[in-house]
Amino acid sequence: MLSGCGLDISGDEDTATQSSVTAEPTVQIAGAAVKGVIQQGLVVANRLIADKDGIYAPQRQAAKPVLTADDGSYEWQLRGKAEGWALVELTADGGTRMICDVVPQCDQAGGAAVAFGQSMPLDSHFSLRGAGDLRMETVNLTPLTHLAVTLAERSGDGLSPVAISNAYTTVETWFGLPAGALRLTPPDLTNLDEMTGVSADAIQVAIANAAFLALVNDNAQWDSISDVLADVSSQVSANGQISVMGDGTNVALADLVSAAALQSSELQNAVDSSVISQRLAVVEHRNVQRFKTIADVNEESDTDVAGSGNTTDISTDTSTDTSTDTSTGSTDEQVAGTTEPDTTTDTTTDETVADTGTDTETSEPVTETTPEETAPANTALLSWTAPLTRENGESLAMGEIAGFEVVYGTSAENLDQSLAIGDASVDELLVDELTEGTWYFAIRTLDTDGNRSRLSEVVYKQI
Structure with missing residues (x-):
């Protein structure tokens, strides 16, 4: 049994027994690890506590580690009130699997390609992080939340609530996502026909995350999603930004948005639901528009996406494609x-x-x-x-x-x-x-x- 910030942590049976006696409330802390769906990943949460100088850092475990379920979800039951912010991290081992959410397949270095919807192993270097207020009762773990935590760590006061919130907003801006999108639970892209109620916003988030894995396909530079994520994270950690158009070595924001636009198009051919197909068309349009904005960077200046959340948005259309009005x-x-x-x-x-x-x-x-x-x-x-x-x-x-x-x-x-x-x-x-x-x-x-x-x-x- 573990204790964190004054909250005793117990199993479901203990919680149910004690609740019947004391009627003490329980709070479910939950989320999902989706890139695609990650199964049997180890998830740990640590309280973010400020020191005497006001610097926030993970200092106390909020709950015992849990494994993600077959649908990527995880949850803890905390007795009493859930207060404060926590850093949540997923790591992989030999038993961790991820569902390929890239159409038509996911390439693997040194191994056979994995078909869309099938499971594939993750290397031991793979990890995802997310952070949030436990009172929100959900902290999702995706490549985008991972970048947001990396960006927030650059703050002068550490992983403070303000730094985390600002970083989440900035990453949403980078990828052209609506405000609050990183708090949405991304749907399983391999099972969209069964999810006609899912919003275009949530689908857009899932496809933006899938783009990290899509870059591995037909690209000898990247052997795994861990390589892609490590490259982008190192850029954010060092500079507080991602290169807009790239330098031929590092992953560029344009690469990721372009991959997302392609996946939006490919998925329209992979689903049967006309409702989902229409929402995918909306997501494709959004990614195309975002790509155009990114491409409209003044090439004479080395313009990057800034950590403040501001983006270069030039209204002149610089594309060279046939346009039918x-x-x-x-x-x-x-x-x-x-x-x-x-x-x-x-x-x-x-x-x-x-x-x-x-x-x-x-x-x-x-x-x-x-x-x-x-x-x-x-x-x-x-x-x-x-x-x-x-x-x-x-x-x-x-x-x-x-x-x-x-x-x-x-x-x-x-x-x-x-x-x-x-x-x-x-x-x-x-x-x-x-x-x-x-x-x-x-x-x-x-x-x-x-x-x-x-x-x-x-x-x-x-x-």
Whole structure:
């Protein structure tokens, strides 16, 4: 039996027996270790206590160690009140397993690839940390929380509540996550079809964490997720930041966000639920937007993501992809203002796409020149504008648009690939992993009544 900060720790049976006598409350301290799901990982929690100089450090064990369950969760039962902050750490041993949450597989140095959804071993160097207020009753352990703790340790007052809270916010900013996202329990990406109630925010967190493992694939520089995490952690520890675009040696923030965007796209093909597919499309759009912001760094200055949480956000679009700007409206589309795309111009074509059979308004085409190529060469960035009216002149509310479908292929007459976007607010899509040659793209609109427009005018990009 262990004691921490005046709180006696006991097993479930002891707690139940004593509660029946004293009616003393118990508090469940819980969380999850997800990168993907980590099974049989050893989790230890230590109280964060300030010394006489006000410097916070882990000084007292809050509860006896526990092992994570098959779903990655862990929990303690603390008798009495749960007060104060704690540092929680997971370590791996020979019995610890992790579920591969990277599509289509997880590569292993010196071993066979592990298929998506299957378990794989973790090396003994692997660890994850998280921290939080025990009164919140949840402390999740992921690569992102690990970076946040590493950043907080740079604070002048150690792992204080303020330093931890600020560090969590900063890491959320780095990865374009909504405020408070690191407190969300990431879902199991291999079981999304059974989790239709999960939010896009939680999925985005899970995919951001999966990106650390995705970087191991086809990259001889990284043998394991431990290598990737150690590299990023060392950058944060030394500089309080992550390199934006990288130096060819270290992991860059752009690498991680790009990997997250790709996984968002790949997962859409791995799920059956249309609801989950739509949320994945939203997450993909967010990651594409974040990548664009990162790519908009002034290359003449060595700009990094700062530990303060501020990011470089330049409004100029510097991507070099073919951009299709489409207004959506009805089954009889009209096309306006097409400009020829090339490798130095981000071309915006304002097209009308359909949903019921009436004339739609179109806006003027916009062409943005790009001084340098910053997005991956094998991608095409498509953008469009939702319509305000249907072809018959009736107004078209955003709430009446269910989403869009982008179709593409290597022939304008045979657009045999497609990507569904189940969110009317999405107006941009990065199509990646394009092979050499000319690729052709078009888009159609879907309304909430199930009507589909015919395809827009086709635009193209040479890869």
